[in-house]
Amino acid sequence: MVSAFPLVRTASPLPADQRAAILDAPGFGLHFTDHMAFASWTPEAGWHDRRIQALQPFSLHPSAAVLHYAQEIFEGLKAYRHADGSVWLFRPESNARRFRRSAERMRLPQLPEQDFFASIEALIRADEPWVPAGTGTVSLYLRPFMFAAEAFLGVRPSRRVVYSVIACPAQPYFNPGGVTLWVSTTYTRAAVGGTGAAKCGGNYGASLAAQTEAERHGCDQVLYVDGADEEACIEESGAMNLFFVTTRGELVTPALGTILEGITRDTVLMLASEFGLTPVERAVPLAELRAGLADGTVTEVFAAGTAAVITPVTGIKGDGYAFMIGGGKPGELSLALRERILDIQYGRVADTHGWLRSVV
Incomplete structure (x- = not known):
């Protein structure tokens, strides 16, 4: 069964002219799309509260475990606009498998691969106008990540974890000239x-x-x-x-x-x-x-x-x-x-x- 990340669309998307100006020269990691993927985990409920929502800050208690013990992982992949307007991912199965391996090493819960794909694809569909067009090297960079969100001070695996995906249009990170x-x-x-x-x-x-x-x-x-x-x-x-x-x-x-x-x-x-x-x-x-x-x-x-x-x-x-x-x-x-x-x-x-x- 394919997991669903239902869309709760933002009431305040960036105006089209401002988005177009960003896509003309996006840089890397500077401008973010209108939405984000979200899911939460606890031992009792497992993965739940899946959704695509408006991009917004997290609210964390000052004792949140990630702030003190760095129990966190992330991935990086890109969505590519082809000449016919379609949008594609490149080897996302490898990202999903590495995300699971990283979670195991950092004692975080395993995110099912179908959730990994569903969250990324739902976010791309919600923010499809943000995927750059053209035949150059610009793309939509996707950052899935997971972190320990439980409020406690103590060195043990967190009993509350948040998963999210954010996205930003991006040019190459380094100078291709060397x-x-x-x-x-x-x-x-x-x-x-x-x-x-x-x-x-x-x-x-x-x-x-x-x-x-x-x-x-x-x-x-x-x-x-x-x-x-x-x-x-x-x-x-x-x-x-x-x-x-x-x-x-x-x-x-x-x-x-x-x-x-x-x-x-x-x-x-x-x-x-x-x-x-x-x-x-x-x-x-x-x-x-x-x-x-x-x-x-x-x-x-x-x-x-x-x-x-x-x-x-x-x-x-x-x-x-x-x-x-x-x-x-x-x-x-x-x-x-x-x-x-x-x-x-x-x-x-x-x-x-x-x-x-x-x-x-």
């Missing part, structure tokens, strides 16, 4: 047994110090490694998974375990062979990457994520070293992979993998 990364040996993102594989807010809050460190060194983002010694291995960037193209025709990415299982990461691995690349998932020592950049056996580096799609890496710096990659210009394979993913998402080429899900 970013530079700072290798931090001061901060680590995660450890074995930690929350690195979960998409929880605490991971990102803890990354801000490393991001600030990268900016002090003139870089756009941080590149994490798993230690400070010569045996340290690459993990990921501050908000993206990393890939390395080699002269042997390999597309190498750090293995899973302490890093986020990115959906764009998996997409790139599945597309690699179509570009003559052999996908390889393994530990990548920092020393190996530095040697490959120095002798030219690593020819391209790029990062991948939902918000970023594919972002070329044009420089990597660390304490006492700096490498320019590809003469400071995006690599051909990086750009080709990016274009292929966008073409599938926007319906410009056939979806031979069955990744698209129709909404409107």
Whole structure:
């Protein structure tokens, strides 16, 4: 049985002319649609009170568990307007599964996958005029999230949880022309047994110090490694998974375990062979990457994520070293992979993998 998120339409939608002005230059995460999805959970009632309602603030008691113990998770996916006006999601089943895994790690209740799909699709239908048109790279970014809402002070799983979805029109998060990364040996993102594989807010809050460190060194983002010694291995960037193209025709990415299982990461691995690349998932020592950049056996580096799609890496710096990659210009394979993913998402080429899900 498909779950229903009935629509309680807002009495004050943003006027059409103001919405059009936003869609012309939306930025990222700055302007939000008229509605939001909502559901609540308790042990006694399970998931209940499902609805699409007017976008509005939450009312939380100052002792709400999320404010003190960071029991929270989220997801990120996009809705794409095709040339015929239809609206599609890209691999939402993978987001739903990762949302459940994150909930299990953070001891939050499991949201049924049919609720995940129903809430997102109902919100898109309610706010369909907010999905940008055109053949560029703008889309409607969707943020499902869940948090501990019980009013109490004590370290245990919350007995009241809120689930919601909000949406915002969005341009690419990073400059597609390329970013530079700072290798931090001061901060680590995660450890074995930690929350690195979960998409929880605490991971990102803890990354801000490393991001600030990268900016002090003139870089756009941080590149994490798993230690400070010569045996340290690459993990990921501050908000993206990393890939390395080699002269042997390999597309190498750090293995899973302490890093986020990115959906764009998996997409790139599945597309690699179509570009003559052999996908390889393994530990990548920092020393190996530095040697490959120095002798030219690593020819391209790029990062991948939902918000970023594919972002070329044009420089990597660390304490006492700096490498320019590809003469400071995006690599051909990086750009080709990016274009292929966008073409599938926007319906410009056939979806031979069955990744698209129709909404409107």
